[in-house]
Amino acid sequence: DQQVKQNSPSLSVQEGRISILNCDYTNSMFDYFLWYKKYPAEGPTFLISISSIKDKNEDGRFTVFLNKSAKHLSLHIVPSQPGDSAVYFCAARDSGYALNFGKGTSLLVTP
Amino acid sequence: NAGVMQNPRHLVRRRGQEARLRCSPMKGHSHVYWYRQLPEEGLKFMVYLQKENIIDESGMPKERFSAEFPKEGPSILRIQQVVRGDSAAYFCASSPTTLAGGGETQYFGPGTRLLVL
Numbered sequence: 001d002q003q004v005k006q007n008s009p010s011l012s013v014q015e016g017r018i019s020i021l022n023c024d025y026t027n028s029m030f031d032y033f034l035w036y037k038k039y040p041a042e043g044p045t046f047l048i049s050i051s052s053i054k055d056k057n058e059d060g061r062f063t064v065f066l067n068k069s070a071k072h073l074s075l076h077i078v079p080s081q082p083g084d085s086a087v088y089f090c091a092a093r094d095s096g097y098a099l100n101f102g103k104g105t106s107l108l109v110t111p
Numbered sequence: 112n113a114g115v116m117q118n119p120r121h122l123v124r125r126r127g128q129e130a131r132l133r134c135s136p137m138k139g140h141s142h143v144y145w146y147r148q149l150p151e152e153g154l155k156f157m158v159y160l161q162k163e164n165i166i167d168e169s170g171m172p173k174e175r176f177s178a179e180f181p182k183e184g185p186s187i188l189r190i191q192q193v194v195r196g197d198s199a200a201y202f203c204a205s206s207p208t209t210l211a212g213g214g215e216t217q218y219f220g221p222g223t224r225l226l227v228l
Contacts, residue, residue, distance in 0.1 A: 043221045089154070097166065099144075101146075
């Protein structure tokens with residue numbers, strides 16, 4: 001039962017352009033959403049989060065947008081850099097403790 | 112300011128052996144979470160512990176798996192009589208307070224890659 005879905009397994013973007021990673025969820029009880037970045041053989045690194053009371057959160061080159069009515073969130077990276085190449089995981093939680101992860105989107109930023 | 116520490120980073124076991132995975136949370140964090148990642152999958156929650164207490168083990172397999180977080184020392188995830196299907200990356204995360212009702216983030220360690228032969 002996959003409650004968090006990242007339907008694009010991979011994405012390729014040119015350096016300097018915008019990367020948009022998408023995430024959909026099915027559980028309307030989710031109230032906190034996070035994006036993690038993961039390099040091979042390393043653990044996930046926290047990037048940015050957003051509470052359900054907001055629709056946008058920005059941190060430097062990273063912006064997360066939340067559309068609760070559509071149960072959709074997206075991560076925008078602008079401008080994209082080669083060092084951004086990694087797997088990006090969307091995660092969500094309700095009032096409990098567990099983070100529910102998507103399967104990830106592999107981003108490749110080409111020079 | 113050290114992050115979440117996990118050891119070993121890689122562990123090879125034969126079927127039927129025991130695997131012990133260790134996790135030291137970030138300084139100041141008293142809440143530990145274990146997740147498992149199978150190939151081509153996202154991370155799946157296993158268990159949430161505070162010092163000397165298991166709070167939520169809803170994601171733990173009913174048999175062979177156990178976890179503890181003693182008053183002193185690291186958190187341990189123990190897998191008895193390992194089978195090939197246990198081969199995965201096991202990640203530990205920590206947070207400073209409970210997430211319930213709050214917005215605290217979980218910070219992850221580098222993981223232990225378990226290979227069962």
